[in-house]
Amino acid sequence: MPDSFLLSKPFVEKLRTTVARVNGTPVPGASGSSTPPRLDDPGQQPLSFRIGTFDGAWNQGAYKDVTVTSGSTTATVNALNLFADVNDAGDSDVNCAIARDGAVWYLIASEC
16 A cells, blocks of 8 residues: 555645634635634534523513423523513413523523
8 A cells, every 4th residue: 555645736725614613613715714613523512492481571681580391300590581572461471482592591482
């Protein structure tokens, strides 16, 4: 088996660009600042998505306790509403969707 192979310069550059994109590293001379990170990057914490309920109005920028109802167990988490005020429609339990990014839970959607 040979110790080395002769490869054309354009092929080597194309190979380097492809490997850099797969690895999620910037490609010198490529358009844009960098390639997006890999979806399976072990350094990134996985996102969690849950369905739950909360009571009362929920103002934008405020935290509120959400009772998680999806899954086999019921738990309560404290989530942040980044998007818009949610007015209480008089129901005791308002259905919602929340997601966790790292250590913080966020309101994604709720009944209006």
